[in-house]
Amino acid sequence: MRRVAAGISLTIVIAFLAVTALLVHPFGHPPAQMDDYIIKNTQRETGANNAVAAVVFDYRGLDTLGEATILFTAVAGVVMLFRKREGETTR
Amino acid sequence: MSKIVRSTSEFLIPFIFIFGLYMIMHGHLTPGGGFQGGAVFASGMALLLVAFGSHKLEKKSKAHVLSMLESTGALAFIGLAFGGIAVGFFYNFLVGSSIFGHIPPSGPNRGDMWTGGTIPLMNMAVGLKVIAGLSLIVLVMALASDKTGSQK
Amino acid sequence: MSSLLIHSPILIIAIPLLAAFLTPFISRVSDRARDALVIATLVFVEFLVIILAVDIYRDGPHIYALGASSPLLAMPEHYMVPVRIVLQVDAMSIFMGMISATVSLAAAIYSVSFMRNETGKDKFYTLLLLLTVGMMGLEFTGDMFNLFIFLEILSISGAALAAFRTNFADALEGGFKYMCISAVAALMILFAVGIFYAQYNLLNIAALGQAIQYTMLDKIALTLLMMAFFMKLAGVPLHMWAPDTYSVAPAGITPMIYVASQACMYALFRVCFSLYGVTLNTLTIGWIVIVIGVLSMFVGVTMAVRQSDIKRLMAYHAVSQSGYMLLGVGVGLAVLGNPQALAAYGKQAMEGGIFHIINNAMYKGLLFLTAEALFYSLGTRDLNKMGGIAANMRYTSIFFMIGALAISGIPPFNGFASKLLIYESVYQFNPMLSVIAMMISIITLASFVKVFQSAFTGPILPHFRVVKEVPGPMLGGMGILTAIIIFFSLFPGLIVDQLIHPAVEALISRGAYINAIMGGMQ
């Protein structure tokens, strides 16, 4: 029962994803108003030849800060999980 | 691990480390950057761990030192972001100055190391952070799994 | 002062982040310095939020473009599209920000003494600050991808904190479930962001709102976003992680995770009202929100009566109370395309729903804290083993009683005020929904009577004779929330007029939200 429901809903979701894939702009011809600005102005505004690095560290810097924070959070979480505790019992 | 793995990795690891550092340093000029270079470097650490065992690695690099290094990288990153607060957070305040401040000619060029403003510095900070963070994750997980193995 | 005001949207996010990165260093110096740093940071954040709120309620929304040559310049000169990340703080965002900051502060104060005997406290405080950062960023950002990033920060730190007591196997289980559903939900959001990017080559919410056309792709994206946020805010039938996670998280963290799920509710409202707004089929989407809200109320409360674990019981109540908010705002969403109905009762329904958010954050937080105080003193969460501890824990029982009366909507407490708004305005939309909401309120009262009767009253059990009141800082954390509840209870009109009404206006007026960013080009 549960497996049947899961199978049917999975099929529907995948069908809609395929519809999405067909409706998205043709591969290789994206709209590019924002990116054209970045490609044109990256050297003038940030001084970096690498437009990706300019996006990562300048235009979308807060994303990168957040990403670094996520890594920091995950490390803190992993270290926290494996910390030593008094009264630790296995099983 | 066997002797073959150990001697091969002894040979390979300096190259991996240097390649990782190269990617971090040249992040604003060539493909790559702090995250990618840091991941390459950390994969070298993982190779060390596989070849020589987690306890041996832990003697060389203590967990809390790595934790400090990671925090240092994060602090340097957010500090650079705070550096431009006179204008705005994340403002690239070094463009036009003498440190990394050259502005390249527009269009394709040969690439000048001293360009990019805060971007190369941020690359280094993030690189340090990623190196320390990923190594710490790998080390802590290896140590923990080692411990459970010995208890059985 | 004015430059502090201009920079305060980012400072509210960046200062706790800086403190979180500093904590590993400080905690090597001394534990006391670290506790002081954490509390001071959160107090400073609270201060910044309040001065920003005063300014926003007086002068309208703030924007902050990161890395631009001026933070107020949302778009580059001579260009029509925002390229950089823009933080956009309007009355609704800052309203949620005040809730998050207050609850974080109370949780941190409470944790100072609750966590005294734990190891790994430096990681605990780091993660607590990061959870605050995640909530604040989620509420302040004006960029779809950035929203995803902050959602992930919130999820990972929340899961790590929920699994903090690693010596219990069920703590790990609760944390793992939270992480799992968060990861799936966040990936769905990322996919939706990809769909937006593919169509419009934009990531800014306001710019997307201007460009959006509600094509088939936009509908799929809306469905993905809505379901992901319903998963994160624990709407029935996607609520099942909520009791598992809330019940195992340490004290202080449970209210924070709950407020984090309300931040996800804010994100849902932001997507529905500001991103899509009138372009979507408001009646259908509104009814979806309403149906999920009513289901949440009903299933949450009926499951809650059944529980014998006190924290699980309260977690189910949290699910049930979220239903009220969804009901109120869902009615507003359903009549969004109909200005007459919106003016007649839609706005008031939304006011009720949003007033319920802040009320609920306060008294639900208080109830979670009292439940954990019982666990701290008695060593058990099982209601069947409790009895007659009111005499020994006087203040806790008073706090519990205030929280329980407020959540059940007993006058004169603030829960009654927001529920009254919801009942009366929803009655004009559909009387049946209003009647159901009242019924649910009665069952809520019944379940809290059960808790009060079995835990606090009756003859004191012999092995609890030596039980003492919890230490001062824990009472302090509960006291802050109680004081706020009493304040809200005494002046509901003031709160609704000054705080809630501007927030609702900010949520409804999509044009103002878009113009704050795109205004230059009209």
Next chain:
Amino acid sequence: MTQGIFNIPFLAVAALIGIGLYIIVFDRNLIKLVIGITVLQAGVNLFLVSLGYRQHGGVPIYTNACHSNMVLPVPQALTLTSIVIGVAITAFMLSMIMIIYRHTGHIDAKKSRKLKG
């Protein structure tokens, strides 16, 4: 819809997401669940990065560039961000599973459910 035939990368995205969801839904092994989430992440990352491809475009880097036509830089940055997030989540979930195993001795989702009802 005539362009549909060129959208094979996007169809691959749908397939990857479907496989990921299938693993998450039908596999009771917790580690395989994490593998499913990783596959899902791979699908979404592929979607993001293939959004930015421009026909006959080169890398968006001016150092010694010979192309005048460049692919979009923003999707690459987003994908980079999302990959790092994926690594963080995977590491964190795997270490959680390690501790669950240490406590209960198995990694079966069906058996490790103390919390229910």
Next chain:
Amino acid sequence: MMETPSGFWGPVPWIISTVVAVVIACLIRTLGEKEHKSGVQGQEFLMGNPRLPEEKSHIRAHNIYWGFFQGLRRYYEHATNMHTGIINDYIIWFLSLLAIMLMIVFVVEVI
């Protein structure tokens, strides 16, 4: 004072009227019997049963609302079976709701 769609709500008038009601109740109470002695009601009185120890006389949580649960037994069986606690099932719920919503949105567009 808070405006509601059909009137207003203010806690202060409510509290004042409650206080007035309590005062009236107390006044009525003072009119009662003066020689009444308290204390008799609490003791066991002609019951015949031995007095229970204190911890036994406390009604535990699972006994409260027993009749309510008995009346709604079938609903509760379904509801507890729904909450299996298996993480895969949570994702199944998510997927099925997602599928239903996609269908609803699609159907609404067609009509």
